[in-house]
Amino acid sequence: MxxxxxxxxxxxxxxxxxxxxxxxxxxxxxxxxxxxxxxxxxxxxxxxxxxxxxxxxxxxxxxxxxxxxxxxxxxxxxxxxxxxxxxxxxxxxxxxxxTARQPDHDTLSASIEIAGAKLDLEQLRFAFTRDEDSAAIDVVGHHPLFRKLPEPVRGQITFLSLDWLLGEEGVELWIGAVDFSADEPAGARDPLELAAAVDALREEYREPKWVVFSGTRRGDPVTGLAQRPLRAARWPRFDTHVAVTLQYSGRNGDGLPSDEALDALRAFEDGPLEAALHGDGEMVALETSGGARTLHYYVDGESAAGDDLTAAAGGWPDGKAKVKRAHDPGFEAVGHLS
Known part of the structure; x- marks a missing residue:
């Protein structure tokens, strides 16, 4: 048979x-x-x-x-x-x-029952500050009844309220550190003021921005670029990190690329590597130090972009090219740049 x-x-x-x-x-x-x-x-x-x-x-x-x-x-x-x-x-x-819970401001005018307590959500307040380095807003939630509720429930109410106020995607893109307090924090304001601050931040980054950074690593100078906001929620399909490291021979005394080497790197990035993505990936950051440049790409793991990037990197004419690939939907590999 x-x-x-x-x-x-x-x-x-x-x-x-x-x-x-x-x-x-x-x-x-x-x-x-x-x-x-x-x-x-x-x-x-x-x-x-x-x-x-x-x-x-x-x-x-x-x-x-x-x-x-x-x-x-x-x-x-x-x-x-x-x-x-x-x-x-x-x-x-x-x-x-x-694909994400949408804002629902009506709920913030209602009362909810949770952990045996009835909370009037109109009494909810948020203190918040702008984190300039990460294009995010740090938040502390407060409600008068938090004094009577255990800490996990305070956190649950705070996060649920942020979802109702901003939507899940808004929270993931624009909110940084989240805390909650039984005592009213300094600067606590109406939730709609937080929503307005997030709208202003979103408008500021309507066109994605690149930020320049510099520092040292093991005594060597490091320079680089990173997109802001550098949040995985911006690219939900792109769940795989592909790090392409290109060695270059033309160096200045500090190990950074000479003008000629820099032109060659940029031409390779904008040409063969960009073409390999065919819409299924994005270069989100790069780091340069000690005779090597690492480009951080995120790609759709079910597409051919990862394989095509690897193949394209093999055509780098000025030194070795290394490629590392890993499933990384949380963008942990670039967390130090966010």
Missing amino acids: IFSRGRKQDPVVEFWAWWPTIRPAVTAAISTGGFEPLTPQISKRVAAMHKDLTWEFSKGGEARHALVVSPGGNPALRALVARWGALAPAADPEWEFH
Whole structure:
């Protein structure tokens, strides 16, 4: 007897093939409130993509309703969710689709019950300061009832409130350190003032910026460039770090490249290496020291960009070229540059 092996089904593709079959029932259930029988079906389909994904229905921004499937703060799931969003149908007046929880300012005017306490979220306040070096805003959350709540619950309320205020993506892109305090911190303000500060920061970086840095490493001068904001959420598909290190022979006395070597490096970066990405990667930072330049790329790990970068690096004519590749959805390899 001959057995045929079926091809493994793609749960993301299957989700979108299934969605039209349940969409009318979901739309009706949102209107009537009889949603409970549908929840297990939706949860099963989302879990088939990954068990740690989160999902919710919410009011849409342009459409009446929104379906949100989110990585739930897990950077390892961003690429999967980005693919889910890329395959979503076009938004229409009834439904739109998002890969992160959207801002919901109405919730911040409501009361919630948590850990046996009822909190009026209108009493929530945030103290915040701008971190100029990382293009981020550091935040301290406060509510008068924090004195009566255990620390984990204070943190939960603070992070949930930031999501409602800014949306998950806004928090990931523009918020730096997050703390919470039982005592009202100096400079505590209404949450909408924090939202306005984030809007101003977002506007300032509407066009991505590069920052120049310099220092020393093991006694040698180091110079470099890094994009700001250098946050993984800017490039959710690009989950793989590819470090391309190019040695150069033309050095100044401090080990940095001569003008001729610098021109050659830039031409190679802008030519063969950039062409190897074909839209599936981004160079986010570079470091130069001791006769070598390391370019930090992040690529879509399911694309050919990593292989093509490796092949292109082999064409560097002025010294050795080394390539290291690692799955790094949290951008940990460039954390020291962020």
